[in-house]
Amino acid sequence: MRVLVVGAGIGGLGAAIALTQHGYDVDVVEVKPEFSVYGVGINQPANSLRALRSLGVLDRCLAVGYQFDQCDFYGADGEHLVNIPYGFSGEDVPCNNALSRLDLHRILLERAEDVGIKVRYHTSVADLADRGDEVEVELTDGRHETYDLVVAFDGIKSWTRRKIFGDQFDPVHSGFGVLRITLPRPAEVTGMRVYQALGVKLGFCPLSEESMYMFVVTPQPSNVVHDPATLGDLLRSQLEPFGDLPGRVRDSISGPAGIVYSPISDVMLPLPWFSGRVGVLGDAAHACAPHLTQGAGMALEDGVVLAEMLAETLTGGGPIEQILRQFGERRFPRAKLVQDVSHQILANEMAINADNYAASVEAMRTHLPDQSRAVDRLLDAPA
Template sequence: MNRVKKILVVGGGIGGLAAGAAFAQRGIETDVVEIQPDSGVLGIGINQPANSLRALKNIGVLEQVCDVGFQYDEWKYNDEEGNLIARCPSSMGGDGIPANNALARKDLHGILIGAAKQAGATIHYGKTITDLLDHGESVDATFSDGQHKNYDLIVAFDGISSAMRKRLFGDAYEPIYTGFAVWRVLAPRPDDVKCINLFQSTGAKAGIIPLSKDWMYLLNVTPEPDVRYEPNRFVNMLHERLAGFGGIIGEIRDHHLKADSTVVYSPLRECMLPAPWFKGRVVICGDAAHACSPHLTQGAAMALEDAVVLAEEITADHGRAVNDALNAFMRRRYPRAKFVQDASHQILADEMAVTSDNIAAARIKMAIDLPRQMAAADAFLNQPA
């Protein structure tokens, strides 16, 4: 039995940090390398549904994320003026796990850095792999600083543009642009905003998600060309794209979207690496393997589950053969990741297909279908990862 004793995690985002914590907590010597020069994170807020919170509980940080976040147990779908179309109570959670907990992305990132370091993982910034050599029983890594080191396993959480995915599988599974993007900006939270509220317009959707006692964030999904916009245009461009919304979205647009507001713009790209996600002693995880649109708020959840499940399988039975562990990992992870990607993409497609000609019928369909669709997704994802 060739027990895994040393692991390299490539990528210091949510999945990579969770993996660093999960491996180190199980007694594995763990290095995490992050190509960015520091631990700064780009983003506004992030929802963590119950399945994600279970993964966070597994690495011991559930209480921390709940202390700084905002818990809620339903989603509301509205028209562009704020009139209710459908209310979707969440059936996720239980046994002390909230249905959802949303928080600032930087807070989640900081908590995971602390968990990884406390467990004994070593995090290196401004560093990545430049070459690797898989010997079958171990793999040699060459780093951008010229260092060389041998590992029993390399785990890549290096994001949707993953260099490690390309290294292992070539260009065949590069991300595909959906034709849509999401804009996000922070705003003060009124007392009556206590859950996700989404607002459907023609060919666009807006939403608000509470993050804390004081703050929430606005999101806006719009069709966009596959071009790079200049960040100094983001505020004006978002203001223009929110023109069709009234109610609370209009209020944020008119009173809280300022010239100095930090707007984050993210083109929505998808990637699904066919099983298996590994070759030899290297495995691809998180967005590098299965990036999805954010319509079920499951992107980070899938990465967190990847981290915990991989750690469980590698250390099962006091350490099993690596190939057996990776195959067991795939049996548990591929169906869930594929479900999330397919369901999220369908929601995106349905929302963006709403036009001025079909919007009345679309609202009726939403009122009938959304509670059933969300309940089915909850039931599937509330099962153990």
């Protein structure tokens, strides 16, 4: 069976490795001219680590990352509000492993090469036609190929989603955006730390013994384009309300180097995610706010589960259309849960104001540990 994977991001590389491990003949096309990834961090919770384990890269990810099992919330001046132990079992894999995105991509890419996958950069799909039992694909490098299946992990602005399902599922901006930067790790940052000010949420996440990444969420217009040269000033001004550790970190930032801005937007493609033999997965189908640090995990799980279901059912002779439908029915509720909870956390945090601050903190202390544990336990179940 020949499969085309569109996009060599985390989801596309994961799917390509999983499909190859099950014996499929996989091509990967990537529109970027060469390997390039933002130098910021990414957290991988236990369910994502299980997907990475099935791709054969868990040990390498753990070796370069930082494992932790606690999240602490603080007020703007460093007063401790609530401790949240993660609810993953942590028996077979750590609760969390955060690492540099560059490292995660390099590890996936090296594993892809080890199993014989070659990523064709500077290449995308110019056109495709589903003929029922195969898909004819015209690539932008002029080649014409025929595949049994096309799976697109081409990200939140997915060309394939628009081509197959139209523009009604384009990303919906949340009204918020996030600045991120990798910085030296202060000794006390040994787990996720979230600091809440009015209209600004700041987080520190350890990435290694030496480094951590910082993220700062604020209200932002949907189409804002920040001049990269101004990002240092913007970040420092957003951090103005903070004292204590965040204040010291703010004062150590001198310029815009390494700061990345991203809007926070949702995509929720309703089922079916496949039209015939062409499917749209990962962020292209279910991009979400980053508040559960689950986006990449959902994309990785998509690839791993798809490969497993195809392998199990095709060896039993099942029709491919039925497998693809069952795949969507299995994955949709999990991706929707992640999206809804992430969006709700974002909305709740950004709704904190001077009038409701005390009540919000009280509600956090009363409800957040149990709520967080309940969501983690759902995600601890098989993907």
